[in-house]
Amino acid sequence: MTQKLNQDDSGAALNSDDITERGLEWNRVPAAIWRARRGILRPVTRLDPVRFSDLLGVDRQVAALRHNTERFLRGLPANNVLLWGARGTGKSSLIKALLNEYVTEGLRIIEVDKNDLLDLNDIIDDIRDESHRFVIYCDDLSFDAGESQYKALKSALEGSIELPPDNVLVYATSNRRHLLPEYMSDNDNSKVVDGELHHGEAVEEKISLSDRFGLWLSFYPISQDEYLNIVDHLFPAVQERSALHRAALKFAYTKGVRSGRAAKQFYRAYSGEFN
Known part of the structure; x- marks a missing residue:
């Protein structure tokens, strides 16, 4: 992946120390956003300063996310994470607070829009040999009928003949638990065999994507x-x-x-x- 343009979206020049011939200088850059049209990772220069202490009513989710991320930073097995539930309940803020908490311990975040997930494997290829630990962050992730970008995500999470790199996880937020639209007709081909429920192909396809996230964190409307x-x-x-x-x-x-x-x-x- 080549860094084609040495300026941000506003046209302002980026710090030359942040970009080298081989890509971003991750010792200096805490986060980046993938700009697919230009084929670059744009360094983030202004982080949202939110901290975990600013977030109320999500102690359980914070504890689980911290535990998983700390395992990841120590080089232990850790899960991809899906934060799903009601809108405005702090899902995205948790990711921002996570970066502020662990940036000095080597955590880096790359934000990728849902529409650009076809580039996900190329992005991962460029960071798999870096010493830092990367979270690929997809905000408001969901797919409508007919969209196929989720197949690239499935492959990156699990499904390729190549194991995912040890230094990359995917954290996504969504209002949908299974990320894909669900209809009553999806259950038409479900059946019970010997007391066990067997879903039809449509349901299995939708569940197979969210199942690749080993940790689900749910968020509900507040009182x-x-x-x-x-x-x-x-x-x-x-x-x-x-x-x-x-x-x-x-x-x-x-x-x-x-x-x-x-x-x-x-x-x-x-x-x-x-x-």
Whole structure:
């Protein structure tokens, strides 16, 4: 994979120390984004500073993700991870916090868009001999009927005659547990044989993709109390909590959802306006 262009998407020149003839200088670059049209990994220069301590109500998911990642960083067997569930519940934030937590221990993240997964094996080939540990990150991963990019992902996870490299895992977020659309008609060919359920080919195809992620972390809609706890965390100095809570609940009502994302958006809209 050749680094074709020495500038970012805005046209600004990248630091020459970050890019060498053989690719990115990973000692200096904590993360990169794959730009398929230009065939380059663009270094990320501004990381989201979110930390695990900023995320409320996801202690179980944080603990499981940390455990898996720490095994990976120590060179022990570890799983590809699927973070799935309700929107706005912190799935993407966990990945960002993970990088901030472990970047000094050699963790690097490469973000790849779903539409660019056909390039996944080429990206992996270019980093398989690096000393750093890489998480390939796919955000909001799901596939509609007729899309075939998931086949490249299946091959990269498991399925090729070549073992995946020890220094690469895939972490993906999705609103769908099985990543592919599921229909009632998919169950038409399912049957019970000797008391065991045997799925039809359509169901087996859809399950086979998500099954390649050894660790599933589920995220569910939060309660009103959990939503207000996040709001309180974002507004620690506010004394008049009742007014703050009324405004936060009204904001969530207009959004149609109570979530950590909605609480953060409320903070961006009203920080500094409550005493």
